[in-house]
Amino acid sequence: IGGLITQYAFSQSNFPIESDVSISDGPYITQNNDMLDVTWVCKGQYKASSVSIASLPYSFSDCGLTAQIDNLIPPLQKVTYVGEFKVAALSDLHGQYDLMLKLLKNNKIIDSKSNWNFGKNHLVINGDVFDRGDKVTEILWFLYTLEQQAIAAGGDLHLVLGNHEVMVLNNNLKYLHQKYLRTAELLDKPFVDLFSSHSILGAWLRSKNLLVQVNDSVFVHGGFHPALVDMKFNLLAINSIFKENLVEDELEAPRVGFAKYLHKSDGPIWYRGYFKRLRATAAEIDSLVAHFNVKRIVVGHTSHNKVESRYGGKVIGIDTSIKRGLSGEILFIDGSNIWRGGVNGETLSIEYKP
Numbered sequence: 001i002g003g004l005i006t007q008y009a010f011s012q013s014n015f016p017i018e019s020d021v022s023i024s025d026g027p028y029i030t031q032n033n034d035m036l037d038v039t040w041v042c043k044g045q046y047k048a049s050s051v052s053i054a055s056l057p058y059s060f061s062d063c064g065l066t067a068q069i070d071n072l073i074p075p076l077q078k079v080t081y082v083g084e085f086k087v088a089a090l091s092d093l094h095g096q097y098d099l100m101l102k103l104l105k106n107n108k109i110i111d112s113k114s115n116w117n118f119g120k121n122h123l124v125i126n127g128d129v130f131d132r133g134d135k136v137t138e139i140l141w142f143l144y145t146l147e148q149q150a151i152a153a154g155g156d157l158h159l160v161l162g163n164h165e166v167m168v169l170n171n172n173l174k175y176l177h178q179k180y181l182r183t184a185e186l187l188d189k190p191f192v193d194l195f196s197s198h199s200i201l202g203a204w205l206r207s208k209n210l211l212v213q214v215n216d217s218v219f220v221h222g223g224f225h226p227a228l229v230d231m232k233f234n235l236l237a238i239n240s241i242f243k244e245n246l247v248e249d250e251l252e253a254p255r256v257g258f259a260k261y262l263h264k265s266d267g268p269i270w271y272r273g274y275f276k277r278l279r280a281t282a283a284e285i286d287s288l289v290a291h292f293n294v295k296r297i298v299v300g301h302t303s304h305n306k307v308e309s310r311y312g313g314k315v316i317g318i319d320t321s322i323k324r325g326l327s328g329e330i331l332f333i334d335g336s337n338i339w340r341g342g343v344n345g346e347t348l349s350i351e352y353k354p
């Protein structure tokens, strides 16, 4: 318990907020029969309104906050997408909304007005939008809208779940920026209720997958432990079992067996074994990519200064420390061409390391 409290205190003191007047956040929108209840905080003040679902689409704009809801059913999430298109991927945004916009604009994925500019191509956000930073809600609504624009253009956006999404949905708020605890107080609700299954963003997050295969790459937040090869589960089964056990309080019984394994430290949202001590061997990585029938596994979660390739390109790490708010990179894959997009939109080559 001592360790937990120390860590909590550390994360709190790390992110001071000056006063309530500096807080604007939201909107948090919840379905209530045939109405949407809309609440938000504007310069420290609680605000609320409601709109009829019959009047959708609904555009929200107040106090520098925006949201756009066209319909209440989140887009269908498949596990595999195949086609002649480019894939761009970035990861571990951790509330760094402004840096994310800069990266996406400079790399021409969005235009100067932050609208989809990537045509029929696909963008993967490889988990960990939540925690640490103080513009998480802005990123969520931005991605929510960008996904609709991408689909309308014949492209797509895939947000896969990271450990921080799963932590927040399970009411583990250890890394939450202090601003959000104050938001929840001002809205007079436990923070976790702001992302309940009845909320627009909560339902949208629950619709998201653990992983996505796009052409010959599979994207997952932490990585796949080599032991998964012997367990004989394919990507579809791993995703389904993980998703069916996403929010422990919403289950009839606690997670057991393989579901419990998938949600623990060797599981796909927490694993670090491609980069850190007790690294997987080259033979184990060969078995993994053969088992899943892909050319490479693209992961976030373990931070680097740039996009890092390991095991001759069979593993690519794309957590480029955006969480620090200073810089970051985007991975691009176009058939057999793979490159890094720099923060100023420069094209950079990838260095292959064992």
Ligand code: ZN
Residues within 6 Å of the ligand: 128, 162, 163, 164, 221, 269, 300, 301, 302
């Ligand atoms: Zn992570």
